[in-house]
Amino acid sequence: MTGAENKVKYNIKNVHVAKQTEKTTEGATTYTYDTPKSIPGAVSISLDAQGEISKFYADGIAYYVTSANNGYEGDLEMALIPSWFRVEILNEEQDKNGVLAENANKTTNPFALLFEFDGDVKAIRRCLYNCTCTRPSIASETKEETVDPGTETLTITNSPRKDGLVKVQTGPDTADGTYTGWYNKVYEPVAVTSEAAQTAEIKKQEG
Numbered sequence: 001m002t003g004a005e006n007k008v009k010y011n012i013k014n015v016h017v018a019k020q021t022e023k024t025t026e027g028a029t030t031y032t033y034d035t036p037k038s039i040p041g042a043v044s045i046s047l048d049a050q051g052e053i054s055k056f057y058a059d060g061i062a063y064y065v066t067s068a069n070n071g072y073e074g075d076l077e078m079a080l081i082p083s084w085f086r087v088e089i090l091n092e093e094q095d096k097n098g099v100l101a102e103n104a105n106k107t108t109n110p111f112a113l114l115f116e117f118d119g120d121v122k123a124i125r126r127c128l129y130n131c132t133c134t135r136p137s138i139a140s141e142t143k144e145e146t147v148d149p150g151t152e153t154l155t156i157t158n159s160p161r162k163d164g165l166v167k168v169q170t171g172p173d174t175a176d177g178t179y180t181g182w183y184n185k186v187y188e189p190v191a192v193t194s195e196a197a198q199t200a201e202i203k204k205q206e207g
Contacts, residue, residue, distance in 0.1 A: 005121065012044065013116060015076070015078070015115045018037070020129070038183070039085060043077040043079060047156065047158065053067045071159045073156065076133075079152075087100065090109075091106040091109055110132055113127070114127045114186070122172075125170040126169040127169070127187055130161045132156070
């Protein structure tokens with residue numbers, strides 16, 4: 001690595017979501033994503049790593065230790081969940097009068113979650129694949145002498161895709177084009193090959 005590393009991170013912002021579509025043909029699974037859409041008003045995010053540590057004992061010691069990667073799970077708190085998210089991801093249906101109807105017979109749609117944390121050198125941008133979420137709770141309080149806005153929270157589960165991919169994030173050596181175009185389309189990792197092949201693939205990703 002040649003770029004300068006951040007020493008600290010803080011402040012979640014630039015939350016985007018892209019609906020995910022999974023297709024399996026002749027045993028091969030592919031994933032496609034809609035163009036990421038912004039959800040303004042990020043308040044906080046807290047996602048805990050999921051996965052158990054397994055130990056195999058031999059010769060009186062922990063002879064072999066493995067740690068499973070089952071993705072992440074936790075809460076994303078936003079100022080307000082937009083209507084388009086309720087339609088595209090929570091699968092609510094908008095009728096002819098513009099009213100959103102929630103139906104217990106419909107399941108939510110998977111998506112990619114993109115966001116970033118500020119850093120002392122450069123913001124760290126992330127993308128979590130194959131996310132699902134719960135419906136936000138309904139809550140508010142009466143107005144008193146001062147207005148204290150309420151928030152809405154999504155409980156998010158980020159599970160590995162069938163190809164094992166969980167998440168990606170930018171680093172100190174991330175190409176400028178990849179970094180600036182992070183929210184234009186969902187990034188797919190590029191295999192480490194020749195420099196010419198990497199350059200061609202990055203240009204393809206950037207459209």
